[in-house]
Amino acid sequence: MSLVLTESQQRQFDEDGFVLVENALTPDTVDRLVGVVNDLDTRYRKMQNIAPDAAFQVRNALAHHEELFRLIDHPVLFPMVVDAIGPNIQIRTSHMDVRPPCPAEFANQPLGAKDSFFPWHSDGPDFGYPVTNGAVPFVEVKVGYYLTDLSEHNAGAICVVRGSHLMSPKRIHDPEHPIDPARIFEVNVKPGTAMLWRTALWHCLTPNLSVKTRKCLYYGYHHRWIRPADYLHQSPELLARCTPVQLQLLGELNGGAKNYMGDDPVHPISRHWRPREEDLPVKTWYEEQLKLKENGGIR
Template sequence: MTISDDVLNASCRYEPIGEAERRRFQEQGWLLIPGALDAATHRRMVNAVDTIYAEEERAGGLRGDRSLHLLGFFSRNPEFAELLDYPTTFRYVWSLLGWNIYSHHNHIDVNPPVEPGPLPWNWHQDGYRQNSDVDLSPRPMLSLKICFVLSDLTEKGRGATQIIPGSHLDNQLAGRPAKTSDPYVNPPGAVEIQAEAGDAFVFDRRLWHSRSLNTSDVTRKLIFVGYTHRWIRPLDEPRYHPDANWQLGLSAVRRQLLGSGPDHANFWGVRQDGWIDDEIPLRAELRRRGVLDGSEPYLR
């Protein structure tokens, strides 16, 4: 789990992805980012997640199987903020979604081993009512997620995320049992994302996916950071606010990614007079670096 110095350099986060990667993402709905976290950052994130797990355990916040699914976690530890625009992953976010974005949905997942048995049907697309209220085929992407893999998921049976590559273009998924508790066979084309600790993957929110069962001796630990357009409402309500001013020391881009903005018009990418707002932090940064001349409409 090593990354060259030039990849970790802060400027790398503003290098657009290549056309081959863009096409593969558009066709498959996901991409693996090997070695996304350097060893030191990986250790810090594991320690931060372990600390939160212990806090939730003391507070009675774990589920019956001792798993944790914690929404809106950024304010729990200031170190998490660097994941918002981490160099090896953020370049995929703005390259695929554009500059008028923020992080609307985030969760930490910790899944200790459980006894073998049937896993309830959990195949889904993200977005909830976006999958009902938008009557198009296929529906628009609207959001994507970066998943930071903290534990070794290179072997099956460790609870890795299951996906169906290419399924983001299908509004429906066949194979759902009559009741979610009924046994079932995974849909055709389902695969586990077998990743090393420190890897990451990015996926289209429309990609049909599900968690698999962790029957190993390894605890599954993942951090998911979701991004969408700033004119879409947030999904999470942070459960913990140690300090209302905790964002003040962050960069302007990170504050944007956490949802800040001077007024409602700004979230739509314009000034109060209706003209495009060139001072939106991520747009201003990309413009300064000469990246806004791309072929995609949201990068113009």
């Protein structure tokens, strides 16, 4: 039994690789997040001498502002994440993406072309994930939060290829296997919409030919036995104010324990590989929520 994903959503997630959630963020939350993004964008562009019209990204975004941190266990999307990939998870990455209007000549580039400003790709480490039976194993989901209006064509929206998570990424730019245009979905959404998606999906961006800057946030969740991409440990100050669930999502073990059980030099065991029950507060929370659902209500 799932906590919040409906049968149709689960089917779409399995077959297409993504699910859209309209009004996931309230208008007030969107306004606050846009303000945070604007402040960070201004500060870091100046700090790093980045032109105002250049695309810009902040990684490990959750550590840069309380409003960004709060999204790691968002009450609408986080239950969907756990339904999708299970409770033995942590944050792999969090990033803030800002894309001002781009040069008009970008419109002449074929969508997602290998030599374009943003080629088709799937997310993964350098050298890629292993491919098994022609596909990448299911190891990660991302949540995208869209803060600006992307409802019009060529406003910088992400495009995904439906069902491409079931194909080898080695085929992305294979001229013998061109992408079927009928399977391309441009994520034209209103502010406050979120997307839960499998990062093995092939994706690219449309050029932002609008007059507005595109602003969005992404949070990637993967299994705890895989290393995160943009941090090793968060700051002690951030960890000190976390709930047990949030500590797990930031890769920490219960009570600040180290990675290995005991001091046995002969048979050390990673608690990310063989976790104890107390290392998985997300699992405890999830099971409690399922029981509440069975009894007629979810907190």
